[in-house]
Amino acid sequence: xxxxxxxxxxxxxxxxxxxxxxxxxxxxxxxxxxxxxxxxxxxxxxxxxxxxxxxxxxxxxxxxxxxxxxxxxxxxxxxxxxxxxxxxxxxxxxxxxxxxxxxxxxxxxxxxxxxxxxxxxxxxxxxxxxxxxxxxxx
Ligand SMILES: [Zn+2]
Numbered sequence: 001x002x003x004x005x006x007x008x009x010x011x012x013x014x015x016x017x018x019x020x021x022x023x024x025x026x027x028x029x030x031x032x033x034x035x036x037x038x039x040x041x042x043x044x045x046x047x048x049x050x051x052x053x054x055x056x057x058x059x060x061x062x063x064x065x066x067x068x069x070x071x072x073x074x075x076x077x078x079x080x081x082x083x084x085x086x087x088x089x090x091x092x093x094x095x096x097x098x099x100x101x102x103x104x105x106x107x108x109x110x111x112x113x114x115x116x117x118x119x120x121x122x123x124x125x126x127x128x129x130x131x132x133x134x135x136x137x138x
Pocket of ligand 1: 104
């Protein structure tokens with residue numbers, strides 16, 4: 001291989017690297033944007049949270065319902081939780097969701113999906129590194 005060609009190949013390799021690093025470091029777990037309405041709490045940015053997690057909005061509702069032990073449903077105004085919860089109580093729960101169900105424990109990347117594995121378990125599948133492991137379902 002000619003030197004010139006080799007340098008070009010290196011250039012191409014380096015072009016790709018900073019982009020990948022940026023994608024990882026740009027990933028931030030969203031902060032919950034919620035308001036209370038009577039005895040209910042509405043998470044207004046559930047679409048943003050679900051997009052970041054690459055999960056269904058209904059999945060997020062189901063998880064929070066389980067975590068908070070109250071009904072939570074998707075409505076036109078957002079994710080409606082029965083009960084009064086402060087933003088400071090909800091954000092750590094969302095963080096926990098990402099830490100457990102979205103971010104791969106092996107490679108720390110968020111490119112994952114869940115499959116129902118039965119017996120109260122999910123199979124966590126990382127699309128970045130290929131890891132698969134069982135986690136408790138919600
Ligand atoms: Zn991984």
